[in-house]
Amino acid sequence: QDALKIFESANDKMGQADLLGNIGAFYYHKGDEVKALNHRLRSLRIAESINHKPGIASALSNIGSVYFMKQATQEKALRYYKMALPLCEELNDQTKIGAITVNMGNIYMRKKEYDKAQEAFDLSLKAYASNPVQIPNVYISLGDLNLQRNNYTAALKNYELALDLAKQTNHQLNIGRALGGKASVYRNMGDYKTAIGIYKQAEVINKELNAMLELEGLYDALATAYGKTGDFANAYRYQDLLTDIKDSLYNTETDKKLANIQFDFDLEKKQNEINLLTKDKSIQELELKKQQTFNTGMVVVLGLIVVLVFILYRSYRLKTKSHVLLDRKNMEIERLIRNILPAEIATELRSTGKAAPRNYEQVSVMFADFRGFTTMAEKLSPQALVTELDNYFMAFDDIIEKHGLEKIKTIGDAYMCAGGIPVADPNHIFNIVEASLEMQDFVRRNNQRQVEAGLTPWELRIGINVGPVVAGVVGKKKYAYDIWGSTVNIASRMESNGMPGQVNISSAVFELVKDRYACVYRGKIQAKNVGDIDMYLIDRKLDSTPRYIAVGDERVQEVPAKQ
Structure with missing residues (x-):
């Protein structure tokens, strides 16, 4: 920062641009995406002001790298990469060409545009031909591409080549990534024992590097692989590790800050363009005024009169419609409030300006929550992913409304609701159980259509708990x-330790519903500040036909659970 002040006092624009790029790189490697983006956008702005092409190319590529880190901003990354690539080709900067094209290839691969991905990876291989440190990245990405295409032989060859090259330079991160890819090939081929062994090797390396993003993928894969082998203890352990690492990686506030920085940058560029146009227009008007004659002035006066008449007429029309528009606006506001808050709370807020918390x-x-949502997100286009998720959530909304439950919120692919608030309901526990079973039935029916269409089915886990809570409205905006309360935390643990396609309940719920529903005892989990909690799977009413559910490696007929 001291060096930057020196460059600014000397009005050295090129030095400022280069130094801002270096500061951005420092924050990028620290994981501070907001500061990294801020400094790189400032570097781009200065490089563009002096038309310094190497600085522009570097800044565009680096901004793309910040957006590349998150799935939700991949399109922005692609836009910046496309702007940077022609400049890098003009400057013959092979290192930047290799980095840009391999990242573009990964974006195209996630969008399932496999031909474009292959073309980008080929360009990256050519650019990295004499770069032994970076070329393993390309072979790992090629392995991912062939794995998605179910070409396991080619994928395994790509990962093994990447592994050999990475070992030659002792690049530990690439060694870990290549091992993870190789394990995924064996997992997809059904050889889970071999896959787990290789995943564990990759886990050791990535733990030493504290490579959080790599560990997230490994924990998800290990939880699935152990589940397939029937080792549910390890499956649950890695599921808990996955939940912990997701909490540390997902930061909504960071996403908002990134969006705001980009918006401010775009707005400033637009304002500069407007100022330039305004300046040109002023010069033209000055020239025109010198040439104006009396007749031209009369035309201007007549034009002003026409404009004035138009304004008066429009004002008259607006006044006649004002009451109708206000009524419509009030109705719309009322509808929006009732979609966000329960009716009782909305009424209290409107009359007193606040809503007191209640016990x-x-x-x-x-x-x-949908299991494997991160993997699903990588396989579907953003539009298809949001459309499918919206389809499920709208169905869930209808189901809980039918059973008199209150929707609390959605977070990503997680859906949360409650019964017995804000109005007490003696049947809330039975209503929420019925709703959960209907939600699972809806997912099963939808999955049948998914399978018939050759698509991947979605797997839903549901967890339920009952007990005391505090409820209220937070914030003064939005x-x-x-x-x-601990009741909410335990309900979340019931879900994260549940089984896809089933409803996992706590012992507190079981005691209230055991006379109406057949359950299967699943074991205990440890809850913070509570101790051991028994878990049960609940599937049907006692007066309906028994079904069979999976417990470990066996299929067990449901019976009323007993303690």
């Missing part, structure tokens, strides 16, 4: 109705 002695809480 509830018994509330049922449900969490629902009101949100929420609930808190």
